[in-house]
Amino acid sequence: MRRAGGSPSSLDLLVSGRLYIGGSLVEAAVGVEDGKVVWVGKPSLAPPAEERIEAGDGVVVLPGMVDMHVHMRDLGESDKEDWFTGTLSALAGGVTFVADMPNNVPPMRSVEDLELKEAEAARKAVVDYGFYLGFPRDVGELARAAEFGVVGMKLYPRDLLEEALAAVLREAARLDLPVVVHAEDPLILRAAEAALTKDVVLHGKLRPPEAEAQAVRTLSYLAASLGFRLHVTHVSSLEALRAVAAAKAAAKVTADTAIHYLCLDEGAVGRLGGIAKVNPPLRSRRDVEALRLAIRSGLLDAVVTDHAPHRREEKLSEAYDAIPPGFPGLELCLPLLVTLIAEGALLLRALDLYSSAPARLLAVPKGEIAVGRDADLVLLNVRERWRVRGDELRSKAKYTPFEGFEVRGRVAKVFVRGTLAYDGGELLVEKGFGRRYSPARGEGGALG
Ligand SMILES: [Zn+2]
Known part of the structure; x- marks a missing residue:
């Protein structure tokens, strides 16, 4: 959220690291304001931000x-x-x-x-x-x-x-x-x-x-x-x-x-x-x-x-x-x-x-790290390998045909509309945080 007293030229959030943009992983930074992506570019050119997060070694930043x-x-x-x-x-x-x-x-x-x-x-x-x-x-x-x-x-x-x-x-x-x-x-x-x-x-x-x-x-x-x-x-x-x-x-x-x-x-x-x-x-x-x-x-x-x-x-x-x-x-x-x-x-x-x-x-403004889209970002630890266990799922259905599979990539943090909603297995938003979206087809809204 944009705070009333905050500097008008300062972003709410800046996330930098290896970002998935245009089908490849690039060294970049994404700037967020009012829940939207407002800036994407080289980290060295990034505008000031109230909060900065750097995705460390072995972590990639994906769109939600x-x-x-x-x-x-x-x-x-x-x-x-x-x-x-x-x-x-x-x-x-x-x-x-x-x-x-x-x-x-x-x-x-x-x-x-x-x-x-x-x-x-x-x-x-x-x-x-x-x-x-x-x-x-x-x-x-x-x-x-x-x-x-x-x-x-x-x-x-x-x-x-x-x-x-x-x-x-x-x-x-x-x-x-x-x-x-x-x-x-x-x-x-x-x-x-x-x-x-x-x-x-x-x-x-x-x-x-x-x-x-x-x-x-x-x-x-x-x-x-x-x-x-x-x-x-x-x-x-x-x-x-x-x-x-x-x-x-x-x-x-x-x-x-x-x-x-x-x-x-x-x-x-x-x-x-x-x-x-x-x-x-x-x-x-x-x-x-x-x-x-x-x-x-x-x-x-x-x-x-x-x-x-x-x-x-x-x-x-x-x-x-x-x-x-x-x-x-x-x-x-x-x-x-x-x-x-x-x-x-x-x-x-x-x-x-x-x-x-x-x-x-x-026709929803999601799924891409690009200006005008929702600031939905996933920090994924790609070095981590783990074994699938049905009884560890958050779903009420605690079984899976993938039981025992070894997989790569653990979700570390998830931002939804610029808000850190999930961090290290912990839920940080209230029930009811999610919003319903209608298609913005033909209005030019969804695709920015
Ligand atoms: Zn179905």
Whole structure:
């Protein structure tokens, strides 16, 4: 905050060291005033500042990470996660903005539903956030939700069978609202379920890559003919990547993958059973390599966690249908990315896919150390190696398919809008510090 008596030419905060700017690490300094980045340049040219922080040896300064696909639960599922534990998890993982999915109890199908979520988030969140609308109660609800400020609409496989689908997508096009799709063709899933035994070891066959590829083809056809902005989330397979590549040639289509598809293969389901059950399923090593290549080559536009906490008892259920898909990921995604980069599987620029790229897709002023953006900064100790332990997670879900993984990079400090929110494992802001963001699309505000 700018103090009334402070010198008018002095910044609130100056952070210097090795900064991640424009896809590489450079010796630089970033100046902060009123929660915004107001100056970036050589440390020797830096203006005076009331507080100065120097990132020491082995520490890099990154923009706050942006996760465009998380499930904070709360409301009727606060036993799984709530807006405090979920956003604390984010903070510990160097994530300063999360976009929350609408499959809540109750589901987010109207502005009234979103207001219920807003009431919980506003008093508990410790990082900033945005909301998606689910399949709307009626077509008119989309315009109200856009006015409310949702970052997009999310479609699930079953929504592809809705009678109002075309009308809803046409309205999304008119409102320029991004449509984020969980692409798995519901009819192919149904056929696979009818033909196979429902057993978690067959999860990959019960939800085959062809279901994913087919849904991408259907949606991209609709995107090209109706003109809405299609974003395919958590692409898991080579087949779906091929469909995404074809779709990009025909329409304005973007796509992401989730961190687990870049690190884990179907072997995890054999080892861990329901803990590793996720939709779409973990695939073969061939798919993992294809996804890494798709990131290196620029085919994919973002990386997400799909942070999806559930109760441990549910994840350990015997019956296939009783095991809910997903697991927590917010605390691990950045260290896992840094580890993949250190191992040479991804390029340094892959960090953009978890920061500036999703921020641009959602039109929020985050994810980049640049003048006009929020001063969300992460000091990451890249020398530190540590072993993942589920019971140490801040999430209510104290298990992970990454149990025992050795990763690199420990989040040391996190600034959110210029305020030191997290330091050495300690939370320094009050519950409710987080703010909801609406897209600033077309107003020139978000991108400065
Ligand atoms: Zn999800």
